[in-house]
Amino acid sequence: xxxxxxxxxxxxxxxxxxxxxxxELADRLFLRVGPSGSNARCSATTDRLYAPNDDKVQDDSSxxxxxxxxxxxxxxxxxxxxxxxxxxxxxxxxxxxxxxxEVSSESRMRLHEYQAKRVFADAGIPTPDATLASxxxxxxEAAEEIGYPVxxxxxxxxxxxxxxxxxxxxxxxxxxxxxxxxxxGMDLKGYHVxxxxxxxxxxxxxxxxxxxxxxxxxxxxVAMVSTKGGVDIESVAEETPDAIAREHIDPAFxxxxxxxxxxxxxxxxxxxxxxDVASVLQTMYQLWDDRDAxxxxxxxxxxxxxxxxIAADAVMNIDDxxxxxxxxxxxxxxxxxxxDLERKAGEYGFDYVRLSGNVGIIGxxxxxxxxxxxLVDYYGGEPANFLDIGGGAKAERVANALDMVFSDENVDAxxxxxxxxxxxxxxxxxxxxxxxxxxxxxxxxxxxxxxxTNAAEGREILNDELVTVEETLEDAVQRTVEYSEEExx
Amino acid sequence: xxVLVDSDTRVVVxxxxxxxxxxxxxxxxxxxxxxxxxxxxxxxxxxxxGVPVYDTVHEAAREEDADASVVFVPPAFAGDxxxxxxxxxxxxxxxxxxxxxxxxxxxxxxxxxxxDTRLIGPNxxxxxxxxxxxxxxxxxxxxESGDVGLVSRSGTLTYQVVxxxxxxxxxxxxxxxxxxxxIIGTDFTDALELFENDxxxxxxxxxxxxxxxxxxxxxxxxAENMDTPVAGxxxxxxxxxxxxxxxxxxxxxxxxxxxxxxxxxxxxxAGVPVGDTPNEVADHIEDFL
Numbered sequence: 001x002x003x004x005x006x007x008x009x010x011x012x013x014x015x016x017x018x019x020x021x022x023x024e025l026a027d028r029l030f031l032r033v034g035p036s037g038s039n040a041r042c043s044a045t046t047d048r049l050y051a052p053n054d055d056k057v058q059d060d061s062s063x064x065x066x067x068x069x070x071x072x073x074x075x076x077x078x079x080x081x082x083x084x085x086x087x088x089x090x091x092x093x094x095x096x097x098x099x100x101x102e103v104s105s106e107s108r109m110r111l112h113e114y115q116a117k118r119v120f121a122d123a124g125i126p127t128p129d130a131t132l133a134s135x136x137x138x139x140x141e142a143a144e145e146i147g148y149p150v151x152x153x154x155x156x157x158x159x160x161x162x163x164x165x166x167x168x169x170x171x172x173x174x175x176x177x178x179x180x181x182x183x184x185g186m187d188l189k190g191y192h193v194x195x196x197x198x199x200x201x202x203x204x205x206x207x208x209x210x211x212x213x214x215x216x217x218x219x220x221x222v223a224m225v226s227t228k229g230g231v232d233i234e235s236v237a238e239e240t241p242d243a244i245a246r247e248h249i250d251p252a253f254x255x256x257x258x259x260x261x262x263x264x265x266x267x268x269x270x271x272x273x274x275x276d277v278a279s280v281l282q283t284m285y286q287l288w289d290d291r292d293a294x295x296x297x298x299x300x301x302x303x304x305x306x307x308x309x310i311a312a313d314a315v316m317n318i319d320d321x322x323x324x325x326x327x328x329x330x331x332x333x334x335x336x337x338x339x340d341l342e343r344k345a346g347e348y349g350f351d352y353v354r355l356s357g358n359v360g361i362i363g364x365x366x367x368x369x370x371x372x373x374x375l376v377d378y379y380g381g382e383p384a385n386f387l388d389i390g391g392g393a394k395a396e397r398v399a400n401a402l403d404m405v406f407s408d409e410n411v412d413a414x415x416x417x418x419x420x421x422x423x424x425x426x427x428x429x430x431x432x433x434x435x436x437x438x439x440x441x442x443x444x445x446x447x448x449x450x451x452x453t454n455a456a457e458g459r460e461i462l463n464d465e466l467v468t469v470e471e472t473l474e475d476a477v478q479r480t481v482e483y484s485e486e487e488x489x
Numbered sequence: 490x491x492v493l494v495d496s497d498t499r500v501v502v503x504x505x506x507x508x509x510x511x512x513x514x515x516x517x518x519x520x521x522x523x524x525x526x527x528x529x530x531x532x533x534x535x536x537x538x539g540v541p542v543y544d545t546v547h548e549a550a551r552e553e554d555a556d557a558s559v560v561f562v563p564p565a566f567a568g569d570x571x572x573x574x575x576x577x578x579x580x581x582x583x584x585x586x587x588x589x590x591x592x593x594x595x596x597x598x599x600x601x602x603x604x605d606t607r608l609i610g611p612n613x614x615x616x617x618x619x620x621x622x623x624x625x626x627x628x629x630x631x632x633e634s635g636d637v638g639l640v641s642r643s644g645t646l647t648y649q650v651v652x653x654x655x656x657x658x659x660x661x662x663x664x665x666x667x668x669x670x671x672i673i674g675t676d677f678t679d680a681l682e683l684f685e686n687d688x689x690x691x692x693x694x695x696x697x698x699x700x701x702x703x704x705x706x707x708x709x710x711x712a713e714n715m716d717t718p719v720a721g722x723x724x725x726x727x728x729x730x731x732x733x734x735x736x737x738x739x740x741x742x743x744x745x746x747x748x749x750x751x752x753x754x755x756x757x758x759a760g761v762p763v764g765d766t767p768n769e770v771a772d773h774i775e776d777f778l
Contacts, residue, residue, distance in 0.1 A: 214591055214592075214595065214671065214672075216671040216672060216701055216738070217701070217702060217703075217706075219594070219595055219598035219599075219672045220595060220598070220599070221592075221595065250599060251592065251595040251596050251598075251599055252596055252599045252600070289592070292590055292591075292592055294591065319590050319591050319592065321564060321588045321589060321590045321591065321737075322590035322591070322592065322593075324564075324565055325565070325590075351733075351734070351735040353729070353732045353733075353734060355727075355729065363645070364645055365643060365644050365645025365646065365735075366643060366669060366698075366734055366735025366736040366739055367641070367642060367643020367644070367645060367646030367647075367669070367696065367698055367724045367735075367736070367739075368643065368645035368646050368648075368649055368724075369645075369734070369735065370643075370646075370698060370699075370724035370725040370727075370728060370734050370735070370739065371646055371649065371722075371724045371767065373725075373727045373728070374724060374725070374726045374727050374749075374765075375766055376727075377726065377727045378765055378766065383727055386728075386732075386734050386735070388734075388735045391626075391644075419645045419648045419649050419652070420628065421614060421626055421627055421628045421644060421645065421648060422626055451648070451649075451652060452628050452631065452648055452652075453628050472768075473649060473766075473767065473768075474766060474768055
């Protein structure tokens, strides 16, 4: 997708993923509806994308406030000041309910809010007038163009941005500057905020929830609609599941229009909004299907005083396994890691999760590595990480894994647990030897347990002066936990 | 004895000309699997690992009277390969491929509900009836023929538990690796039903993990429908919520479902002892026999 491509448009929104914030805002904000149509705005950095004769810009310059006829469908403006900057990390988004959270995971590529909104807007879903900015000046410039009030929203993959101070409302240039200074560069739950979305704020009378995700229990996509939108959709899902209308979709046939209507009426969406909401839901299913999404969500889908609907937040996560056929989306991915070790794991291509303990764990196969973690815990140790080297690992990969775990300064001892099917014990042993032979002194004790394919050959090869070899999983884990306790002292 | 596969099972290897396909075709044949053909579009007429290769599964099934296939086709084409096997039609399809797009699997899943073919996997190590036949990548040498059925979401954990069983002389009827993906063909309940109906299976090991609610569902099935005793193991007790641990399915939601605790509790309530270690699972099985 061309990140620089902007759509003409006008209007919109506020946001605040915290319900409390939104309630507070609701009293203060007001709706302004802009002239829609083909006009678009230009800015110094984006003029190649726009027709320069933009009447709204002229409006702005004369009155500082656009006059907008009401009751027009909002359109969207996308502008991006800075080039894309590698951003922050993946955690829970603001708006996943308990079911969708199950499928959304680290394995899914997540679009940022601004990216998802662009995809939605391109598909015809009303989204706010918004601008991406990465400096205080850009925020103020964007806010001036959009018109106050604006919401300044940190673009990081962190849940609860509003409560954590990552979303602020600004009603003047001073406030926009202040919000930008507060948010840009801030540390939001461990992630560095480099960019914000500056978005128009509107009044709203209602918040809906719409989403499409995979119901893994059914093996089918499910479309969901609720009139209880807002950040607390997760508690809605848990406490009053009936408040969310669900419609399973046959993936072979796609979503029939009647299904979208049924979900909307089942959810109790007012009749005057039903057609628009059903249309948004239908579009979201199409996006889900066309783009190999694991989930698409709008929460909230705001209802304005004039019964317009507009996507005030946007979630779009893509199935990693399908990125080979979603090139446009794959290019939008912004590498994001929690820390240097996770970055390193990404480079090496390992499944790696850093944990808080001091026993480094390396194994092959997710189930076996999880089991090794559990046994470390069972025998009184604390796992420092999950590291799966995968199937068929060669010597170099094994050496990389050791390098990774040694890089974690919390690690006091390492257990290597290999049960070879495809993976060959002799290859693993060579990797361990070559990794350890580089050291004058082995940084931390290493315990190795080799079983399965070529395990006997592997144990022959292993250098007993460098590692401790144990025959069974239980013995290996217990020995490692002992070492970790000794080292920790 | 066995469920699903035995020495009479006539197997097509889809993707036999690829590196993995060829290597494992040879391994399977060495184990005794009756591999009768390969199927690779555009490679018909060749011979790989001593068996004829056909352009289509239909042709392989027709010419060689095949009734099962093992899929070693790359992820982008694997969904289509499974459809082809369902349409041939074969009785059993084992999809080893890891990384098939979820939406492809949703469509496969839909088709499965309309046909009689059984799918195992994807993203799984396969199925083995010790001493007779293996369809997949499991290391044959650790298995031994015997009385215990085994079903698992994880390949290497399967090997670990089998090792604990075999090392104390407990053999297996059949071991089924159902795979760690969110959408799979044969699930725990299906496999448990097969073992319940197999007169030779005297006890069953079920290895689950965090994520999803399949283990809870299996627990309900065991409580209501099974006389054969089951012992369980659940991997991922120490997994932090919200993190994915390797398998696409192995993620715990924040809301208390899909956790190791909820699965262990459900199994215990169904009368299934759950081992703290794989070795303890073998202890429980020993008690049953």
